[in-house]
Amino acid sequence: MFNPSRDQVRRFFCDAWQKDRQGLPLVGAETIAVDLIRLHPEYHALLADVERALSQEWTPEEGQMNPFLHLSLHLAVEEQISIDHPRGIREAFHALARRLDDPHAAKHQLLECLGEAVWHAQQAGNQLDPEAYLEAVKRAGRG
Known part of the structure; x- marks a missing residue:
C-alpha cells in the first residue's frame, strides 16, 4: 500500500499543477489532480509556491480546511466513484448529484x-x- 508523507502529497499536487501550467504531459493521477485543482482556484497561488505549500500549516482552530487534505479526499472520492467501491457509492453519488443538481x-x-x-x-x-x-x-442523497 502506498503511504506518502505529508511533503510527498504536497509536492505531488504542486508538481502536477506546475507541469500543467508549463504545458507538460501529465501522467496517471496527475490528470485527475489537475482537473480537481482547476475546480479550486482558491488553491492556485498556494500550489504555485512550493516553499509555502511545504511549510504552511492549517489547523481546525484557524477555521480553514487544509487544501492538500481537501484535494486528497477529492482524489479518493473520484477513485471510489470510478471503481464503485464501496459497492453502491457510484449510484449514491449520482442520486446526490441529481438532488443537488451539481x-x-x-x-x-x-x-x-x-x-x-x-x-x-x-x-x-x-x-x-x-x-x-x-x-x-x-x-x-435522499435529503
Missing part, C-alpha cells in the same frame, strides 16, 4: 461523509466502516 457539490458532500467516517474510525481505533460511510452518502 456534481461538484455532491462530491463535496461525499468528502464530508468520508471525512466523518475516517474521524470516527480514528476515534474508535478501528478501520473505516464502508457500510456506515455508504449509508451516510445515501442519506445525503
Whole structure:
C-alpha cells in the first residue's frame, strides 16, 4: 500500500499543477489532480509556491480546511466513484448529484461523509466502516 508523507502529497499536487501550467504531459493521477485543482482556484497561488505549500500549516482552530487534505479526499472520492467501491457509492453519488443538481457539490458532500467516517474510525481505533460511510452518502442523497 502506498503511504506518502505529508511533503510527498504536497509536492505531488504542486508538481502536477506546475507541469500543467508549463504545458507538460501529465501522467496517471496527475490528470485527475489537475482537473480537481482547476475546480479550486482558491488553491492556485498556494500550489504555485512550493516553499509555502511545504511549510504552511492549517489547523481546525484557524477555521480553514487544509487544501492538500481537501484535494486528497477529492482524489479518493473520484477513485471510489470510478471503481464503485464501496459497492453502491457510484449510484449514491449520482442520486446526490441529481438532488443537488451539481456534481461538484455532491462530491463535496461525499468528502464530508468520508471525512466523518475516517474521524470516527480514528476515534474508535478501528478501520473505516464502508457500510456506515455508504449509508451516510445515501442519506445525503435522499435529503
